[in-house]
Amino acid sequence: MTPILAFAALVLASATSAFPFGFPDCVNGPLSNNTVCDTTADPLDRATALISLFTTEEKLNNTGSVSPGVPRLGLPPYQWWQEALHGVALSPGVNFSTSGNYSYATSFPQPILLGAAFDDALVNSVATIISIEARAFNNDGRAGLDFWTPNINPFKDPRWGRGQETPGEDPFHLSSYVRALIDGLQGGYAPKYKRIVATCKHWAGYDMETWNGNFRYQWDAPISTQDLVEYYAPPFQTCARDSNVGAFMCSYNAVNGRPTCADPYLLQTILREHWGWTNEQQWVTSDCDSIQNIYLPHEYAATRPQAVADALNAGTDVNCGTYYQTHLPAALEQGLINITTLDRALIRQYSSLIRLGYFDPPDVQPYRALNFGDVNTPQAQQLAYQAAVEGITLLKNDGTLPLSITPETSIAMIGDWANATTQMQGNYHGIAPYLRSPLWAAQQLNVTVNYAAGDSSPGNPTTNNNLHVFAAVNKSDIIIFASGIDNSVEAEDRDRHSIAWTGNQLDLIGELAAYGKPMIVLQMGGGQLDSSPIANNPNVSALLWGGYPGQDGGLAIMDILTGKKAPAGRLPQTQYPADYNAQVPMTNMSLRPGLNNPGRTYKWYTGKPIFDFGYGLHYTNFSASINPLEATTFNISSLVAGCKERYMDRCPFRSLSVNVTNTGETTTSDYSALGFLTGSFGPRPYPKKSLVAYQRLFDISPGATATAMLNLTLGSLSRVDEMGNRILYPGDYAMMIDTQPLAMLNFTLVGEPAMLDKWPQPPPRVPQNNTGNYFVGGFDGTEQSVVYS
Ligand SMILES: O=[N+]([O-])c1ccc(O[C@@H]2O[C@@H](CO)[C@H](O)[C@H]2O)cc1
Numbered sequence: 001m002t003p004i005l006a007f008a009a010l011v012l013a014s015a016t017s018a019f020p021f022g023f024p025d026c027v028n029g030p031l032s033n034n035t036v037c038d039t040t041a042d043p044l045d046r047a048t049a050l051i052s053l054f055t056t057e058e059k060l061n062n063t064g065s066v067s068p069g070v071p072r073l074g075l076p077p078y079q080w081w082q083e084a085l086h087g088v089a090l091s092p093g094v095n096f097s098t099s100g101n102y103s104y105a106t107s108f109p110q111p112i113l114l115g116a117a118f119d120d121a122l123v124n125s126v127a128t129i130i131s132i133e134a135r136a137f138n139n140d141g142r143a144g145l146d147f148w149t150p151n152i153n154p155f156k157d158p159r160w161g162r163g164q165e166t167p168g169e170d171p172f173h174l175s176s177y178v179r180a181l182i183d184g185l186q187g188g189y190a191p192k193y194k195r196i197v198a199t200c201k202h203w204a205g206y207d208m209e210t211w212n213g214n215f216r217y218q219w220d221a222p223i224s225t226q227d228l229v230e231y232y233a234p235p236f237q238t239c240a241r242d243s244n245v246g247a248f249m250c251s252y253n254a255v256n257g258r259p260t261c262a263d264p265y266l267l268q269t270i271l272r273e274h275w276g277w278t279n280e281q282q283w284v285t286s287d288c289d290s291i292q293n294i295y296l297p298h299e300y301a302a303t304r305p306q307a308v309a310d311a312l313n314a315g316t317d318v319n320c321g322t323y324y325q326t327h328l329p330a331a332l333e334q335g336l337i338n339i340t341t342l343d344r345a346l347i348r349q350y351s352s353l354i355r356l357g358y359f360d361p362p363d364v365q366p367y368r369a370l371n372f373g374d375v376n377t378p379q380a381q382q383l384a385y386q387a388a389v390e391g392i393t394l395l396k397n398d399g400t401l402p403l404s405i406t407p408e409t410s411i412a413m414i415g416d417w418a419n420a421t422t423q424m425q426g427n428y429h430g431i432a433p434y435l436r437s438p439l440w441a442a443q444q445l446n447v448t449v450n451y452a453a454g455d456s457s458p459g460n461p462t463t464n465n466n467l468h469v470f471a472a473v474n475k476s477d478i479i480i481f482a483s484g485i486d487n488s489v490e491a492e493d494r495d496r497h498s499i500a501w502t503g504n505q506l507d508l509i510g511e512l513a514a515y516g517k518p519m520i521v522l523q524m525g526g527g528q529l530d531s532s533p534i535a536n537n538p539n540v541s542a543l544l545w546g547g548y549p550g551q552d553g554g555l556a557i558m559d560i561l562t563g564k565k566a567p568a569g570r571l572p573q574t575q576y577p578a579d580y581n582a583q584v585p586m587t588n589m590s591l592r593p594g595l596n597n598p599g600r601t602y603k604w605y606t607g608k609p610i611f612d613f614g615y616g617l618h619y620t621n622f623s624a625s626i627n628p629l630e631a632t633t634f635n636i637s638s639l640v641a642g643c644k645e646r647y648m649d650r651c652p653f654r655s656l657s658v659n660v661t662n663t664g665e666t667t668t669s670d671y672s673a674l675g676f677l678t679g680s681f682g683p684r685p686y687p688k689k690s691l692v693a694y695q696r697l698f699d700i701s702p703g704a705t706a707t708a709m710l711n712l713t714l715g716s717l718s719r720v721d722e723m724g725n726r727i728l729y730p731g732d733y734a735m736m737i738d739t740q741p742l743a744m745l746n747f748t749l750v751g752e753p754a755m756l757d758k759w760p761q762p763p764p765r766v767p768q769n770n771t772g773n774y775f776v777g778g779f780d781g782t783e784q785s786v787v788y789s
Pocket residue numbers: 002003004005006007008010083148201287288492777778
C-alpha cells in the first residue's frame with residue numbers, strides 16, 4: 001500500500017471504528033491518590049509521579065501515536081494523531097458521526113487563502129473556533145486534545161503539492177500568521193488550561209513531495225545556514241520562541257545529511273536551547289513513519305534499533321506509527337537508549353496532557369462544558385464566509401466587475417469548479433455542514449443561470465466536446481468560467497509538473513472569450529498558475545483567484561462578483577511564468593539567484609513575475625502617506641542600547657503610522673497596508689524588498705482615511721550573514737507601502753554593525769548514504785518496498 005492509500009484507509013477506519021477516547025478517573029480510579037490527580041501540583045511533578053508508576057514495558061508501549069495507556073492504573077488509551085488544518089479534519093483520532101450531532105464541523109478556507117487576507121485578527125478568530133469545535137469533539141470522546149497543525153513550511157516552490165496548506169511564501173507573513181493562529185488554537189500564550197495543543201510542522205526544510213526521482217521520505221535537503229535562518233526557520237522560531245506552541249513535528253527529509261527526526265542540532269540545539277522551548281511540557285512528534293525512514297530509505301542508521309535510538313536521543317518524543325513500540329525494546333537492551341531519555345519523552349507527553357486538563361475534573365477545567373451546540377454556530381458560519389471573502393484576490397478587471405445584474409440577466413456558469421463541492425476544501429479537510437458552490441450561489445440570485453461544466457479539467461487533452469457549453473454561453477449575457485487546479489494535480493505526495501493552465505483549458509477560455517461577452521475567469525486552487533494568457537486576452541474582462549474557499553466559498557465568490565462585497569485579498573505567493581519550472585529544479589533549496597536558479601520568491605526572483613507577491617486589485621483606488629519619523633538618521637549603538645529584550649530582534653524600532661485614503665467615489669473597501677523594506681544594507685546581494693509589517697484596514701468609505709500602524713522591530717531592519725547571525729547594519733533603508741509603492745519613507749542607520757542574534761553553528765555535513773532502497777512502512781509495523789516511477 002502506498003502511504004497515501006494507507007492514510008485513506010486509516011481515515012476510513014477512524015470514521016467507522018471510533019478510537020476509545022476517555023478521561024482518567026481521578027476521583028475513584030487507581031490514580032486518584034497519585035500526584036498526577038492533584039490539580040494544585042506542578043504539571044511536571046504530576047507527570048513525573050505518573051510515569052514513576054509505569055513498568056519499563058508500559059513505558060515502551062506508550063511511545064507511539066496510538067498509546068495503549070496503562071489499564072491497571074486506569075490510564076486510558078490515547079491517540080495523538082488529530083488533524084485540524086482548516087477545521088476539525090478527518091484523521092485517525094477524529095471520529096465524525098454518520099449523521100446528526102458531530103457529523104460535521106465548520107470548514108474554513110485553506111490556509112493559502114486565509115493567508116491572502118493579510119488579517120491576523122481573522123486568523124486568530126478562525127483558530128479560536130477550530131479549537132472550540134475540537135474541544136467539543138473531545139468532550140464527546142471523538143477526538144484527542146492535540147492536533148497536528150499548522151503546516152508552516154514556507155511555500156518556496158510553486159510546484160509544491162502541499163503549498164496550499166501554508167499561508168504562502170514569505171517568512172515574515174508566515175510568522176505573523178502563525179503567532180495569531182497558535183494563540184487562537186491554544187487559547188493564549190500560557191493559559192492555565194490550553195484549549196488544544198497545536199503542532200508546528202514540519203521542522204525543517206520540507207517543501208517537496210516527489211520530483212525527478214526524489215521523494216520526501218529520502219530527500220536530503222542541502223540548506224545553507226543563511227537560508228535556514230533567513231527563510232526556512234522564522235515561522236518555527238515564532239512557534240517555539242514567541243508563541244509557546246505545545247508541539248513540533250520533525251519532517252521526512254534530511255537536512256545536510258541528517259534526517260531531521262534524528263538531528264540533535266535541529267531538535268535540541270536550535271529548538272530547545274537557542275529558542276528557549278524548554279519548559280518540558282512540550283513534545284516533538286515524528287512525521288508518520290519518518291523514524292522508520294531514518295533506517296530506510298535514508299540509511300542514516302545501520303539498524304532499526306539504532307534508528308529509534310537516534311530519534312529518541314535527538315528529542316523526538318512521540319512516534320507517529322509503531323516503530324518506537326516495535327524497536328525501542330531492542331534499543332534499550334543494546335544500551336542505545338537509557339530509561340532517563342525514555343522518561344523524558346513520556347513526561348513531556350503527559351505533562352502536555354495535564355496542561356490540557358486531561359486529568360482534572362470537569363468542574364475545574366473550563367472547556368469540558370463545550371458540546372455540539374458550539375459547533376458550526378451562526379458566528380462560525382459567518383466567519384467561514386468572511387474568511388473566504390477576505391482572501392479572494394482580484395487580479396484583473398477591465399471595469400466589468402462588479403457585475404451589474406437585473407432579473408433579465410443570464411449568466412453562463414462554466415468549468416469544472418463551477419459546481420465544486422468537496423473540491424472547495426482542498427486537502428486535510430473535515431466534513432463540512434454544507435458546501436456552497438459558485439453555481440449554487442449564482443442560482444440564489446434573481447437571474448437566469450445556464451450551467452455547463454465543460455471539458456476543462458486539468459490534465460485532459462484537447463477534446464472540444466463542448467457543444468453543450470457553447471449552447472449555454474449562446475443564451476447568456478455573462479460568462480463565468482471557473483477552473484484552475486485541484487487536488488488531482490496538487491496534493492500530498494503529488495507536486496505539479498507544470499504551472500501553466502492546460503492546453504485544454506486555454507482552448508476553452510479562448511473560445512469563450514471570442515464571444516466578446518463580459519467574461520470572468522475564476523482561477524481556483526492553491527498553487528498559482530501562469531495566468532498571462534488570460535491577463536493578456538482583451539476579451540477576458542476579469543480574473544479572480546479563489547484558492548480553496550471552504551464551505552461558503554461559492555457565496556463569497558459570487559458576492560464579490562456582484563459587488564455585495566469588495567475584494568481586498570493579496571497574493572501570498574509569486575505567480576511565476578510557466579517556464580520557471582525549467583529554470584530551477586525543485587531540489588535547489590537556495591533562495592538567492594545562482595546557477596540553475598533565477599532566484600526564489602519575490603525577494604530574489606530576477607525574472608518578471610506574472611503577478612507579484614502582494615498583488616491584488618480593488619473596486620476603488622487608494623492613496624497612502626507615511627507620517628515622517630522624528631529623524632532620518634539613527635545610530636545603531638543607541639538603538640541597541642535601548643533594547644532590553646532577551647531576544648534583541650524583538651525590540652521595537654518605531655511604529656510607522658500610515659494614512660490610507662479611499663480616493664474612489666463609489667465603493668467602500670478594505671485595504672491591506674503591506675510594508676516592504678528595501679535599500680542597501682548588510683551582505684550582498686540585497687533582496688529586492690522584504691515584507692516587514694502589514695495591517696488590514698476595514699470598510700474605508702469613499703473619501704475617508706484610515707490609519708495603519710506598522711510596527712517595526714530591530715529584527716525588521718536586520719539582515720542575516722552567511723553564518724546565520726542576525727545583524728543590524730549601517731546603510732540606507734526605504735520603507736514602501738504596497739507592491740506598486742503608494743508611499744515611501746527613507747532613513748539611514750549609522751555606526752558599527754550590531755549582533756542581534758548569534759546563531760549556533762551546525763555540525764559538519766554528513767554525506768548521505770542512501771542506496772536507493774525505498775522502504776516505506778504502514779502503521780502496522782510492516783515494511784514494504786515501494787517502487788516509485
Ligand atoms: O498513512 N500514511 O501512510 C501516511 C503517510 C504520510 C502522511 O502524511 C503525513 O502525515 C501528516 C501528519 O500530520 C503530515 O503532515 C504528513 O506529512 C499521512 C499518512
